[in-house]
Amino acid sequence: SDSRIKLRKRNDEIYDLTININKMLDRMQAYTNQQKEFVEDVSHELRTPVAVLEGHLSMLQRWGKDDPEVLNDSINSSLQELKRMQSLIQEMLDLTRVEQIDNEYLSQTTEVKPLFKQVYNDFKMLHPDFVVNYDDDIQDGSEVRIYRNHLEQVLVILLDNAFKYSGDRKEINLAASTNEALLEIVVQDYGVGIAKNDLKRVFNRFYRVDKARSRKRGGNGLGLSIASRLIEIYKGTITVESVVGSGTVFRIELPIVQDGIDADQESDDTN
Numbered sequence: 001s002d003s004r005i006k007l008r009k010r011n012d013e014i015y016d017l018t019i020n021i022n023k024m025l026d027r028m029q030a031y032t033n034q035q036k037e038f039v040e041d042v043s044h045e046l047r048t049p050v051a052v053l054e055g056h057l058s059m060l061q062r063w064g065k066d067d068p069e070v071l072n073d074s075i076n077s078s079l080q081e082l083k084r085m086q087s088l089i090q091e092m093l094d095l096t097r098v099e100q101i102d103n104e105y106l107s108q109t110t111e112v113k114p115l116f117k118q119v120y121n122d123f124k125m126l127h128p129d130f131v132v133n134y135d136d137d138i139q140d141g142s143e144v145r146i147y148r149n150h151l152e153q154v155l156v157i158l159l160d161n162a163f164k165y166s167g168d169r170k171e172i173n174l175a176a177s178t179n180e181a182l183l184e185i186v187v188q189d190y191g192v193g194i195a196k197n198d199l200k201r202v203f204n205r206f207y208r209v210d211k212a213r214s215r216k217r218g219g220n221g222l223g224l225s226i227a228s229r230l231i232e233i234y235k236g237t238i239t240v241e242s243v244v245g246s247g248t249v250f251r252i253e254l255p256i257v258q259d260g261i262d263a264d265q266e267s268d269d270t271n
């Protein structure tokens, strides 16, 4: 399957050209492999809901006509499973769309303060029983180079996880601060936590620490891969620290834009 061009070493342009072509072929091969892996993962992920759905439907077929309770249960469970598949499809689309983000998005800037406030308000509205310690230390007018909806999507994913894996202590910290160069956002919960071995893998697609538990909460294992790809594409960083049984902290950093120029690039240029 090695499609590379083989040419004995020589000192001319043709040799240089083959080197470049080979590099390109390698990249195409890597891309094809990634696509293949993705299709394999997706097929694997769809197998469970499809099998569950089949189970409910055959219950319905066998006993549904005579037993109204079975009828009701099977229909409800089937609908629930279908909803789960819909959210899986939506998240898979989101993940592939991240890879197609183009310059139109990459050149956008977002004012942080109002967005941060709005995300906080939305969370409070959805989860009124949660204690949210809100700490806004964002300089007025600060902007970051990211498409607004993408930053919102990342924050919603982290907050949604903080909620889903909160355990008994319904409390989270949501904090943001800026300096000349960076915006930092922290989402901290006091929930179930993540074991050290799992920590490196939570950003992998379809990875769930506890499949059964996550499934029950509607988790597909795609949220964090979407969030980390987005942050990576906008040249930010996302990190996680966690202690099992005491909670988890996710931290995002994104470059601040000053006078239309990314703060970190500006300092690069003057060096």
Ligand code: ADP
Pocket (backbone or CB within 6 Å): 157, 161, 162, 164, 165, 189, 191, 192, 193, 194, 202, 207, 208, 209, 210, 214, 218, 219, 220, 221, 222, 223, 224, 225, 248
């Ligand atoms: P999911 O849809 O399953 O939540 P994610 O990609 O968002 O998928 O997260 C991957 C896995 O990482 C989750 O299944 C969960 O096991 C773990 N995880 C994510 N966030 C947290 C958190 N705040 N606390 C504990 N575990 C978490």
